[in-house]
Amino acid sequence: MSAPRYKRILLKLSGEALMGADAYGINRQTISEIVEEIRSVTDLGVQVGIVIGGGNIFRGVAPAATGMDRAQADYMGMLATVMNSLALQDAMRAAGLVSRVQSALNIEQVVEPYIRGKAIRYLEQGRTVIFAAGTGNPFFTTDTAAALRGAEIGAEIVLKATKVDGIYTADPKKDPSATRFDKISFDEAISRNLAVMDATAFALCRDQQLPINVFSIFKRGALKRVVLGENEGTLVYC
Ligand code: UDP
Numbered sequence: 001m002s003a004p005r006y007k008r009i010l011l012k013l014s015g016e017a018l019m020g021a022d023a024y025g026i027n028r029q030t031i032s033e034i035v036e037e038i039r040s041v042t043d044l045g046v047q048v049g050i051v052i053g054g055g056n057i058f059r060g061v062a063p064a065a066t067g068m069d070r071a072q073a074d075y076m077g078m079l080a081t082v083m084n085s086l087a088l089q090d091a092m093r094a095a096g097l098v099s100r101v102q103s104a105l106n107i108e109q110v111v112e113p114y115i116r117g118k119a120i121r122y123l124e125q126g127r128t129v130i131f132a133a134g135t136g137n138p139f140f141t142t143d144t145a146a147a148l149r150g151a152e153i154g155a156e157i158v159l160k161a162t163k164v165d166g167i168y169t170a171d172p173k174k175d176p177s178a179t180r181f182d183k184i185s186f187d188e189a190i191s192r193n194l195a196v197m198d199a200t201a202f203a204l205c206r207d208q209q210l211p212i213n214v215f216s217i218f219k220r221g222a223l224k225r226v227v228l229g230e231n232e233g234t235l236v237y238c
Contacts, residue, residue, distance in 0.1 A: 005229030008047040008123060010150030011038070012143060012160045015056035015084055017217050025056060026084065031091045034217060038128065039097060040224040047123040049153050050099075050130045051146040052088060054080030060138065074138030078105055081142060085111070085132035092128065099128040104136030104145070116152050123153065143201035151208040158210055159226055160197065161217035166234035167194055183235040196236055205236075212236040 013034065020030030042048055057080035058064065058073075065073035085101045092099045100122050101111040111132060112118075119129045134145040143160070150158045167189070170178040186206040189196050196202055196212060205212055215222045215233025225232040 002228050004041070004044045004046050004227045006046060006156045006227055008049070008153065008155050009041070009227065010049045010051065010146055010153065010155035010158045011223070012146035012158060013050060013052045013088075013217065014142075014162060015053035015059075015080065016163065017161055018052075018084055018087065019056040026087045028091075031087060032095065035088070035091045035095045035097065037217065037221075037223045038092070039095065040221070041227045042097065042126070042128060044224070044227065045126075046227055047126070048128045049119070049123060049149055049155060050088070050128060051134075051142050051149055052081055052084045052130060052132070053142040054078070054084060054134075056080075057083060071138040074140075075105075078133040078136070078138075081134055082107065082111065082132045085130045088130055097128065098126075099130055101130045101132050104131070104133040119149075120153055129153075140200065141198050143197040144204065147197070147201040147204040147208075147210065150210055151204065155210070158205060158212045159223065160212055160214045161223070162214060163216065163218065164214075165216035165219055165222070166214050167196055167236070181234045182231050183237055185237055189236055206238070209238045211238060 018026045018031055020027030054077045058076045060074035060077040089099050089101050102114040103111045104114050106113050122129050131149045134142045146158050166180045168178040168180050172178040213226050213235045215226050222232050
């Protein structure tokens, strides 16, 4: 069996990944499939931190929130990520995987608060840690939370799981001639104006020299291939 390239990773799952083919919410079948992808890397002994989005339930900038005070809408978005985190933890439990949820917003009756040292201890004990409520601050995204927690826990890479299998020269849905980058430097991604993550998240990863690998969570075995260091999706390197 090949050895994993990374010992500790930060996996960013968008809320939409949990929807599957549904228009809203959490699809049980889809979440179970994601859990199996996670298992395939925890089985290798890789320590996994997860930041989960909330876009399948509520987004502070989405039309549903139009007209709302932005900060208020963002708090709703953060609460949506807590719901997703609980759903993922439950699906992991049902599949026999142990995880802990830590929240950036204090709701201690539901989940424990984010404490960096405790999170690292859990990871060392082989427990997956799900970081809920983003950064705990409005005007940010869960991409930024992924960069932040990734840097805090000393992850070697941020794995951004999306619906698309990497970063393309143009939107592959609109431009059939678009090609995928196997890898690209932070500087080139900036000069080509490629939207890998939002600007805050991207800048944080670049400053902390934290590489990003964008890949599709719906491609069976892709997460494991990334962790084994195989060419999967697009690697953004320093
Ligand atoms: N959010 C926030 N601060 C954070 C992270 C998230 O205010 O640090 C809110 C924001 O409203 C965002 C929503 O939570 O739209 C859901 O997160 P995101 O849009 O990043 O989820 P994803 O697109 O990954 O599903």
